[in-house]
Amino acid sequence: MTSNLKFTIDLAKRAGNLALSKMGKIQKITSKTDRRDVATDVDIKVEELIVEEIRKNFPHHNIIREEGQDIDNHSKDAWIIDPIDGTKYFAAGVKHFAVSIALWQKERPILGVVYQPGTDECWWAEKGGGAFLNNKKIKVSHLRTMADTIISVGGGGIANKSKKEQTEYLKVLNKIVPVCNRFRALGAGSLCLCYLAQGYLEAHISSPIRPAKIWDVAAGMIIAEEAGAKITNSKGKWPGRNTNDLIVTNGHIHQQLLKLLNKK
DSSP states (O other): HHHHHHHHHHHHHHHOOOOOOHHOOOOOOOOOOSSTOEHHHHHHHHHHHHHHHHHHHTTTTTEEESSSOOOOOSSSEEEEEEEEETTTHTTTOOOOOEEEEEEEEEEEEEEEEEEEETEEEEEEETSSSSSTTEEEEEEEOOOOOOGGGGGEEOOOOGSSHHHHHHHHHHHHHHHTTTTTTEEEEOOOOOHHHHHTTTTTTTTEOOSSOOOOOHHHHHHHHHHHTTTTTTOOTTTTSSOOOOTTEEEOOTTOOOOOOHHHOOOO
16 A cells, blocks of 8 residues: 555545534535535535645645635646535435545546545555455456346436436436346445445446536546446546546446447
8 A cells, every 4th residue: 555545545534534523513505506416514624624634745736626626736646536425415414425535647547535434434446456445355246237237327306407408317217227137326426436346336327417527436436447347438438537428337238338328
C-alpha cells in the first residue's frame, strides 16, 4: 500500500465517521437545481475536512468537488471527491451512503477509496494493484448469461422530467428488465460500482435523465476496473470524465449489453 493510498483510506474513514456522528443532527437541507437532489450542512462540513487535508498534503493538485468551488492549479493530478454520496438516504437517517475520494491523472483514475461508515466497509484500489474490500481482494462476477444478471440503473426522480426524458429512461428499462434476473436502482453511484466490483451486480448503467456526475463514480471506476470490470460509454469507448454516458459491467456481458442498449 502506497503512502497516497493510506492517506486516502485514513481520510475517507475520518470523513465518513464525521458524517455518521452528525446523522440525525442536520441543521440545514438545501435543494439543488434538480429538486430531487439535496445537500446538507453536514455535506459541507465533511467536504471541508477532505479539502483541507488534501490541500495540506498535496498543495499543487487540482480538486474537483461536489459542493464547493473546484480548485484548478493546472496540474495533471486531480482529486475528485463526493463527501456524502447518497445524501437523500443520509438525511432520512438511512445508513446507505458513502464517502468517495479518487485521484485521477488527466483522464484516468489511479487511486480510489469508497467508505460506507454505516457498515464500516471500505473499498479501495490503486492502479495495477487489484481491488479490495476491508483488505480482502475482490473480483467481479463470473456470470456470462444476461438472464442471470443483476443490473443497476443510476438516477431516478423522473416525475419532474420532461415527457421526452421520461420516455428515454423507460426505453432503457424496457430493454434490460425483460432480459435480466434482477433490476436495481440503489441511489448511490459509488456504492453501485463497489457492489459490482465484489460480484453482487453484473452491470451498472448511468441513467439518461439523471446521468452520473464524475464525483459520484470517480473512485468506484478504478475499484471496479481493478476488480476486472469493463468500463465504456454506449459506443464502447473509454468515457474519461464524461460520465453522462457510462456503462460498467463484469466484462463477460459487456458486448451483449452494449448491443442491447444500442438496439433501435
